[in-house]
């Protein structure tokens with residue numbers, strides 16, 4: 001049994017069958033990549049895991065519990081954190097404040113009426129957020145407006161915010177899309193380091209083959225809403241079905 | 255001090271000093287000089303400054319922090335006034351129970367209206383609050399006449415029960431509002447040569463409430479709750495995917511700001527025990543929006559400044575009439591004088607809203623951060639002159 005079990009999931013948008021009979025099992029403490037050409041249904045699948053979309057049929061189990069019918073914040077509190085294709089951070093707040101919010105969410109849950117307490121006195125939160133900033137190597141940016149950072153730094157902050165919650169499953173939707181090569185390599189190194197230092201399962205959707213083959217322990221190939229094959233990276237590379245679905249795409253990406 | 259950092263304590267002390275010394279500060283001109291019309295140190299005007307300051311401070315907790323723009327906050331002001339007057343009619347003329355009921359009832363109202371309105375965001379939320387407020391206005395104006403006394407407005411009468419007080423005073427008048435015997439209307443006048451300073455009990459009572467309201471607002475701004483509200487304004491998606499339920503946060507902010515409005519309404523009735531439906535009209539809701547934006551939404555002191563600014567100029571500009579204008583422009587040749595007066599008179603008296611509109615447009619265009627931003631720019635100008643350029647790395651705190 002994997003930590004994440006997707007069974008027979010179907011999702012239609014009007015006449016378009018975005019996902020059909022998707023089965024996926026992500027083993028605990030592995031890095032699992034989901035690849036596939038544009039429009040294959042990768043983001044749709046991810047949205048079904050985090051409560052943004054509800055599958056028409058099928059089941060999604062996380063750690064033995066169904067996530068279906070739960071809201072995104074409830075699913076997050078179960079232990080699934082999500083990194084977006086374009087970084088979603090609190091642009092109006094400082095980097096430090098950004099990092100404090102997931103620390104509060106971890107400590108106090110989905111809602112806590114803490115209106116007279118004084119943020120400056122929450123020693124445990126301040127220490128935890130500071131530690132995360134140090135881990136992410138952004139402690140020097142703590143007083144910066146988050147919106148004024150580079151795209152690579154925003155991504156780094158977003159990943160750090162997710163990790164501050166100590167999730168058991170980290171989902172990343174094309175984390176290097178639109179990034180320069182140097183930023184992409186930095187992100188790969190960061191994710192590798194995270195995997196080494198923590199007990200965490202990572203599911204990553206990616207377009208960039210370089211990223212996928214540097215990180216993934218298992219790869220699922222999705223095409224037209226259905227998983228084609230699932231295997232270790234070495235076997236995926238030369239797989240005839242994958243070449244067929246991916247031809248042109250790989251050539252362009254490589 | 256009181257759990258505030260040094261900067262916030264200083265701000266609170268400055269506001270306290272201003273409230274305390276307002277009768278002097280607002281009356282800088284000798285009573286019989288030509289400039290006396292620019293004085294503002296009269297009890298009822300000072301009360302208005304403070305009461306609308308409270309209203310705007312509360313509004314800012316919702317709008318400034320969460321970004322939810324309510325166009326219906328006057329409804330809570332009105333509900334507060336009605337509740338307070340009922341307390342004066344039924345219980346006693348003491349302002350404390352009246353204000354407590356005002357805050358409580360407006361809080362319950364805000365809970366219901368907020369619960370429904372917060373199902374939508376952005377413009378739809380604003381429209382919902384506007385619709386609710388107009389409904390409340392119409393209910394107060396006609397349907398609920400037994401409670402609100404409709405068009406005439408709710409007033410005290412000689413045969414109100416007033417269980418803990420008297421229906422009528424010994425000389426057959428309606429009793430006046432008081433704080434454990436201290437009459438709200440009593441005023442001590444200080445003659446200082448050509449100057450005249452008035453110290454009114456009601457004003458100082460309102461001032462004390464303002465300081466408490468301001469202090470609580472600072473605590474809320476600096477709390478984890480306040481941080482969550484600012485996070486809602488910044489990125490609701492990230493909130494949801496960080497395991498935080500934005501709805502109860504926004505609702506709590508809505509209820510708190512509704513209670514502030516109810517407090518302001520209760521104070522209004524405590525100064526002058528009557529309540530009318532017009533207090534709930536959409537123009538009144540719009541006014542608090544203007545005050546907050548003009549002063550600086552999301553800042554601590556901005557709403558208070560905005561409220562004072564608007565109420566001061568409303569008072570000054572509405573007093574100016576044709577006669578005054580002719581006096582001012584008497585030095586011009588006759589034809590020109592009439593021309594100038596004809597133009598200017600549209601911007602004063604009842605036309606003062608035209609001036610307010612222009613001022614508002616200028617501020618929003620050139621100072622989007624309101625009067626507070628104006629002050630910060632001036633301060634920065636001076637600092638740059640006195641000390642050599644500091645590095646820009648220390649960014650200003652977004653919610654000062």
Ligand SMILES: Nc1ncnc2c1ncn2[C@@H]1O[C@H](COP(=O)(O)OP(=O)(O)O)[C@@H](O)[C@H]1O
Pocket residue numbers: 013016018036037038039040041042043044045
């Ligand atoms: N909300 C939506 N409404 C309608 N169609 C959608 C929606 N989201 C995705 N689709 C369609 O579903 C298919 C899969 O999209 P997506 O999951 O975003 O693909 P990928 O992330 O693999 O590129 C595409 O054809 C896309 O146009």
Ligand SMILES: [Mg+2]
Pocket residue numbers: 042043
């Ligand atoms: Mg996608």
